[in-house]
Amino acid sequence: MSDRALHSARAARLMDLLGLTEDELCQTLAVDPLTLLSGQIEHRPELGILLTLLDEAGERTSSAVLRRWVRARGPHGRPLDALLARDFAAFEDALAELAERGFVLRGGAGAMITEAPRGPFRRSWRVRFAESDRQDVVFNAHYMAWFDDSMAELWRACFGSYAAAVERGIDIVLAEAQLHFRAPARFEDELALEVAVTHLGTTSVVTEHACRRDGELLVQGTLRHVTVDPATLRKAPMPDWFRTALARWGVA
Numbered sequence: 001m002s003d004r005a006l007h008s009a010r011a012a013r014l015m016d017l018l019g020l021t022e023d024e025l026c027q028t029l030a031v032d033p034l035t036l037l038s039g040q041i042e043h044r045p046e047l048g049i050l051l052t053l054l055d056e057a058g059e060r061t062s063s064a065v066l067r068r069w070v071r072a073r074g075p076h077g078r079p080l081d082a083l084l085a086r087d088f089a090a091f092e093d094a095l096a097e098l099a100e101r102g103f104v105l106r107g108g109a110g111a112m113i114t115e116a117p118r119g120p121f122r123r124s125w126r127v128r129f130a131e132s133d134r135q136d137v138v139f140n141a142h143y144m145a146w147f148d149d150s151m152a153e154l155w156r157a158c159f160g161s162y163a164a165a166v167e168r169g170i171d172i173v174l175a176e177a178q179l180h181f182r183a184p185a186r187f188e189d190e191l192a193l194e195v196a197v198t199h200l201g202t203t204s205v206v207t208e209h210a211c212r213r214d215g216e217l218l219v220q221g222t223l224r225h226v227t228v229d230p231a232t233l234r235k236a237p238m239p240d241w242f243r244t245a246l247a248r249w250g251v252a
Contacts, residue, residue, distance in 0.1 A: 010047055017054045018080075019067035028083045046088060053095055060099070060157060061248075069098055099160075100241075120194040120210070121154045121249045127189045137184035143219045144177065147209040150195040151223070154207075158245035170242050172205060172225040173233065180220045189213050197250040200243050203227045203235045 015025055026033055029044045057066060070079045074094065082090040125146060133139040152162055159165040185191055192212045199206035209221035229236040 010051060014047065014050055014054070017051075017058065017063050017066055018070045018083075019063075024080070024084060028086065030086065046086075049088065050091075053092060057095060057099065060160065060245075119249070120196040120208075121150070121157060122192060122194050123150065123153055125191045125193055127185055127187050127191065129187050132187045137186055140179070140181065143179060143181075143211060143221065146191075146193055146211065147195070147221050147223060150193050150209060151207065151225075154195055154246075154249060158249070159242075165242065166230045168241075169230065170236065170238060171228050171230040171233070173228055174223065175204075175226045176222075176224040178222045181218075182220070183213075183216065183218045185211065185213060185218050191218070195249070197246045200238070200246060200250075202237050205238075205246065 011025060011029075014020065014028075015022070020028070022033065028050075029047060031044065054066065070083070072078065074097075076082075076090065076094065079091055079094040082088070082094060127138055131138050131142045155162045155165060159168075165171070190213070192210075194210040194212070196208050197205065198208050203226050205225045205227065207223050207225075209219075209223065210217060211219040211221075227236055227238045227242070228234055
């Protein structure tokens, strides 16, 4: 792929992420339409900077949310207006504020606007030799460890990291765990691990876990966590930003 095609693709990606028109993109990059169509925009450093910021945000939310957000009017105006004025510092500040809210949009009268549930969070895992026992199957305790790792990865997708949620004042402790074994996994099996949020109470988070091999369900699990204050480890109601971020990984 040529540099010209590459940079044209990058401009198209910025338009797709934010739902920008060609005129809005030209004003943001301070180029004329002919320069945009020719693909000669590699000299625009703001293009790379904006894509880096938005790709990081895209790991935690969808382009549908970003498109609504960029045109939503907040206390400091619309993020789109900051882009068109080439005030990239203000745009970055607005994006940081959105991230602080857990990518929760607010409509009239402060009502929350959320996207439809995405369904289970998925990741892959290849069974290591040390995880199999003398029966040549995965030792049962490892499934619980994998499900716990899935929770950590879910937290990374929702909040940036487990530590980031703790720093904002919410931690979780495990209150209950149930596992149902249907078939064994073995050394070097390629597994698909899934976790879906099935209940969000005042302080309770219930997640359903699945371990599959080529579509076959091997192990099911249900975990119930309780939200707590990190300083005291006493129960604490989950805030809106926490609830909304987790709800995106629920089952519609």
